[in-house]
Amino acid sequence: MGLRTGTFHENYAEEMATFNSRLRWGLVAALIVVLFLCPFFLSDRMLTILTTMGIAVVSVHGLNILTGYCGQISMGHSGFMAVGGYTSAILCAELGWPFWAALPCGALAAGIAGLLFGLPSLKIKGFYLIMATIAAQFIIIWIIIQLRSITGGTDGLLVPKPTICGISLTSKANYYYLVMFFVVLATITAHNIVRTRAGRAFIAIRDNEVAAEVMGVSLWSYKLQAFFIGCIYAGAAGSLLVHYVRFASIEQFPFMDSVWYLGMLIVGGMGSTAGAIFGVIALKLLDELVTVSGPILAAAVAPQAAASLALISHGLIIIIFLIFEPRGLYHRWEMIRAYFRLWPYSHEASE
Amino acid sequence: MTFFLQLIVTGVAQGMVYALIAIGFVIILKCSEVFNIAQGHFVLIGGYLGWTFLVLLGLPIWAALLAAIATAVIMGLLIERLMLRPMVGKPVLAVIMMTIALSTVLGGVATLLWGAEYKAYHGLLPTIIMKVGTISIPSESLIGLIVSVICVAILMFLFRYTKIGLAMRATAEDLQVVQSVGIKATTVYAVSWVIASVVGVIGGILLGGVSGANMDLANIGLKAFAVVLLGGVNSVGGAILAGIILGMLENVAAGYLDPILPGGGLAQVFPFFVMIIVLVFRPHGLFGLAHIERV
Amino acid sequence: MYKHRWMLAACTIILMVMTTFLPVSAQAEKVLYVGGTQSLTGPFAEDSAAVLAGIEDYVAYVNETKKLAPWRSEKFPADVKLEVLWRDDELKPPKALSIYEELKAKGMLVGRISGSPIALALKDRLWEDQMGATSMASGSYLLTPPQSIFTYYPIYTDSCAAIADWFKANWKESRKPRVAYLTADNAMGRSLEIPEMKAYLENIGYEFVGTQYVPLVPTSPPTTQLTWLKQKGVDLALGVMINPGSQPTVKEMVRLGMGPHLEYHMTFGVALPGHAAVFAEAMGELGDGYVCAGSFRSLDDIATPGIKFCSDLQDKYRKGKRISHIMYEAGVLEAMIQVEALRLAMQKVPFDKLTPRAVLEEGFYQIKNLDTGDISSTPLTYGKGDIEGVDEIRIDQVQKGKSVKVGSSPVRHIYTKK
Structure with a gap:
């Protein structure tokens, strides 16, 4: 992609800068301000939707590092979220820890679980790794059921209302702020991790494992790092989710969610921070649309048409993207930007 | 001892059904390098097709079976042409996501046509209770065993003695060579999807006779993956043996450990433990070929 | 052409987003909403679909006749129109939360719970x-x-x-009967496992053996679990199951020769979602001896006024597409309760001052002896802290392929309220 007219990279620092022009700085700052002003003009319902979207964004950022950058496909992401969610729920409910301390512990626990289930990735890849992570998802949920005395098993676990520094986070607006804080934090860290030494190693591993190893990238160390980092995001998201619902149950972490997180990456565009966000927004909006149009469809056709709509529409959107837009929404977004940047002299467009 | 033998017998019977589903998976994988996550959903569709033809339309069992197979053939052809053909040569993740999307669409279609309802057809497959000593052998399992053996025999014949079977084996070996000698790879792919879909649908009818057609039938596909991995992903014979081994192990483990464990439910998760163990210690399975990667 | 495709796609997306967030248009009429979240996807899909049909038909009936039921003389206010408002939550708690906010914002005054996970997520918020x-x-x-x-x-x-x-009352032998749980492996099934329940069973003279779990919807016959029960010599197995779970279980029991009339005597009893009538219809004589407590009456039981009412509703509003699932009755019942709460609240509070709190305090809490035409086992009474409507439990058994009432028992209130 070309740069905006009048922007030059004159030294290394400028080349590496996250925002290469004042305008982008301004836009991002404005976006963050708007995000934090949302509760003043949006309804409770919109806040609820944005909060769940935010939680998914945190989680998908993790998956993006693991799958999009490092190429280690994980279909157990929702299981790792469960580890984080349950850890922080147990710390709060059973041991009476404060929320702010429980959340990082939850994230860490998920990271450790990720390390553990990431071990097979040293020997296997592609489909085999997908199978290993699917197994991880089911084993994690099963272990949660087994540890009935602390997790409540299939009954679930009631989580006390979260507070930070005496501020109750039960109101929708307060929790929204908390989630948005994490979204911004996750986006910044995710964007930066891939620009570090580790990030470049991840990309090398994704593009060609053997070549990367020959070049001196330690597969052992970097694959596990990718699992650890990716699952820390998942753990934080799981913890946020559990404290949001104020109740931890295995129904909150179904296998299909793991699949849809990957779907979000595909729709948004793998291997880009913005792509992860685009994907979450697109699929969650589709979800809302399906929910709202359900009753209309049921009245017009039959109740089962409404029930099948969710499944069919999700499946179709993935199929359409895979066939017609395999690089995702982010790629399309860049194309449109490039088009308008050069407009009206679009014939000069070069990629 | 009776308890143990009972567990073994149930396990073998169950394992044959796993094997049947795993075979469909292996065939697609062998011919087109596609990991078909939607194999379990063929089973789901099969369960409901069984109900439709046996109960709703009241066909005799042979006619119902033929009708279900015909539907499965059409389904397999459509899926291959519309969804998988565009994915030839795409990365692993894209192809797998495609089969996952396919599984969701199949689940959606089942919901649309049959309303996600529980459709029982208990009385239709004969329910004789066979007894050997103190152990009872479920008749459905016996039928399952026979059907599975027949299916496997037909497939073996197909692979060994027919031209298309030879083409399929060759495609699995080397796509470029096959194309250069004038075999149409697309035909091979289409045939492999048809076989997988037919095998899945037959498995679905068998399972439907045991527990009724319902949306959760698809989950058995995930268990079949454990069978596939244990047997080695490119070995049909391995899949059958692994199916039986897994069925037995699962039942024995659950039978003895479930009452001790606080939460039970070991049978549901046991295949996944097997999966992890196999992947860590013997990724190519018991009978599969080890894979060497070159840059 | 290429550019047009993208314009088209963009327009579609914008249109989709707009329809999603379109507010309900302000209506001149006085409208009250009935319904709430449904789980049309997932294991309760079948039950939910039938409930939804029941709610829709009852609301149509009240709107048309302004009567509450054929056997009741009270009238629903003529100037108020009822409307059914529902969303599919797919049995996912986070989704139910956003649906709850949406319905509340649309002015819904009553809620609905479609399954255990949803109940736990919404309970505090409600x-x-x-x-x-x-x-x-x-x-x-x-x-x-x-x-x-x-x-x-x-x-x-x-x-x-x-x-x-009921089982103890019919127990003839001198030894203590042995009881075990054979229950669904989820929150619903495991809600049996409270210490009070075990204590109650032992108190009335049972020997408690242990617990076995069957997946909510099993994909293989639960041979293992049943063989275990047989080995332990269990006389009565208790559980909470839905039909997709209980039917294969009973089928396997028959095969293993376990049942009240088979060589190994064991009775299997489940709480309500097992629906004796649905079970009997699907299983026929294969299911003889199966016991279900708290079940609704069969939809053919026309002699009962409530069932007759359900049947008439179906004749009137559902020609050609009759619902044969028993939870249709539950739908009518749920709509009856919601409408009654709204009606009672409207007697005390003017229409434009109605709030959820008013409907709770002046509506739900004031429902006393609501005559449901015997759809529920007794008339319904609610109050502050009294959330269980009925005080008697009906027990049905499948005999010769038909569901037959074999007894009833008062509610024991086993679970101590905290």
Whole structure:
């Protein structure tokens, strides 16, 4: 992609800068301000939707590092979220820890679980790794059921209302702020991790494992790092989710969610921070649309048409993207930007 | 001892059904390098097709079976042409996501046509209770065993003695060579999807006779993956043996450990433990070929 | 052409987003909403679809006749129109939260619970908003503490206690009968496993053996679990299961020769979602001996006024597409409760001052002896802290392929409220 007219990279620092022009700085700052002003003009319902979207964004950022950058496909992401969610729920409910301390512990626990289930990735890849992570998802949920005395098993676990520094986070607006804080934090860290030494190693591993190893990238160390980092995001998201619902149950972490997180990456565009966000927004909006149009469809056709709509529409959107837009929404977004940047002299467009 | 033998017998019977589903998976994988996550959903569709033809339309069992197979053939052809053909040569993740999307669409279609309802057809497959000593052998399992053996025999014949079977084996070996000698790879792919879909649908009818057609039938596909991995992903014979081994192990483990464990439910998760163990210690399975990667 | 495609796609997306967030148009009429979240996807899909049909038909009936039921003389206010408002939550708690906010923003004054996970996610929030709700799930969690979710059949532990009472009353041998749980492996099934339940069983003279779990919807016959019960010499197995679970289980029992009339004598009893009538229809004589507590009457039982009413509703509003699932009755019942709460609240509070709290306090809490035409086992009575509507539990058994009432037992209130 070309740069905006009048922007030059004159030294290394400028080349590496996250925002290469004042305008982008301004836009991002404005976006963050708007995000934090949302509760003043949006309804409770919109806040609820944005909060769940935010939680998914945190989680998908993790998956993006693991799958999009490092190429280690994980279909157990929702299981790792469960580890984080349950850890922080147990710390709060059973041991009476404060929320702010429980959340990082939850994230860490998920990271450790990720390390553990990431071990097979040293020997296997592609489909085999997908199978290993699917197994991880089911084993994690099963272990949660087994540890009935602390997790409540299939009954679930009631989580006390979260507070930070005496501020109750039960109101929708307060929790929204908390989630948005994490979204911004996750986006910044995710964007930066891939620009570090580790990030470049991840990309090398994704593009060609053997070549990367020959070049001196330690597969052992970097694959596990990718699992650890990716699952820390998942753990934080799981913890946020559990404290949001104020109740931890295995129904909150179904296998299909793991699949849809990957779907979000595909729709948004793998291997880009913005792509992860685009994907979450697109699929969650589709979800809302399906929910709202359900009753209309049921009245017009039959109740089962409404029930099948969710499944069919999700499946179709993935199929359409895979066939017609395999690089995702982010790629399309860049194309449109490039088009308008050069407009009206679009014939000069070069990629 | 009776308890143990009972567990073994149930396990073998169950394992044959796993094997049947795993075979469909292996065939697609062998011919087109596609990991078909939607194999379990063929089973789901099969369960409901069984109900439709046996109960709703009241066909005799042979006619119902033929009708279900015909539907499965059409389904397999459509899926291959519309969804998988565009994915030839795409990365692993894209192809797998495609089969996952396919599984969701199949689940959606089942919901649309049959309303996600529980459709029982208990009385239709004969329910004789066979007894050997103190152990009872479920008749459905016996039928399952026979059907599975027949299916496997037909497939073996197909692979060994027919031209298309030879083409399929060759495609699995080397796509470029096959194309250069004038075999149409697309035909091979289409045939492999048809076989997988037919095998899945037959498995679905068998399972439907045991527990009724319902949306959760698809989950058995995930268990079949454990069978596939244990047997080695490119070995049909391995899949059958692994199916039986897994069925037995699962039942024995659950039978003895479930009452001790606080939460039970070991049978549901046991295949996944097997999966992890196999992947860590013997990724190519018991009978599969080890894979060497070159840059 | 290429550019047009993208314009088209963009327009579609914008249109989709707009329809999603379109507010309900302001209506001149006075409209009240009935319904709430449904789980049309997932294991309760079948039940939910039937309930939804029941709610729709009852609302259509009230709108048309302004009567509440053929046997009742009270009238629904003529100037108020009822409307059904529902969304599919796919049995996912986070989704239910956003649906709840949406319905509340649209001015819904009553709620609905479609399953245990949803109940646990919404219970506190409903209480904070002081909104009353009817519930298709009835686990013991509704009583910790009792808040604003009301059930129209007893909680599962009380249902199972009723079966235990009935079985003990018919127990002829001198030794203590042995009881075990054979229950679904989820929150619903495991709500049986409270210490009070075990204590009650041992108190009335049972020997408690242990627990076995069957997946909510098993994909293989539960041979292992049943063989275990047989080995332990269990006389009565209690559980909470839905039909997709109980049918294969009973089928396997028959095959293993276990049943009240088979060589190994064991009775299997489940709490409500097992539906004796649905079970009997699907299983025929294969299911003889199966016991279900708190079940609704069969839809053919036209002699009962409530069932006759359900049948008439179907004749009138559902020509050619009759619902044969028994939860249709539950739908009519749920709509009856919600409409009654709204009606009672409107007597005390003017229409434009109606709030969820008013409907809870002047509506749900004031429902006393609501005559349901015997759809529920007794007339319904609610109050502050009293969320269980009925006080008697009906016990049905499948005999010769038909569901037959074999007894009834008062609600034991096993679960101590906290």
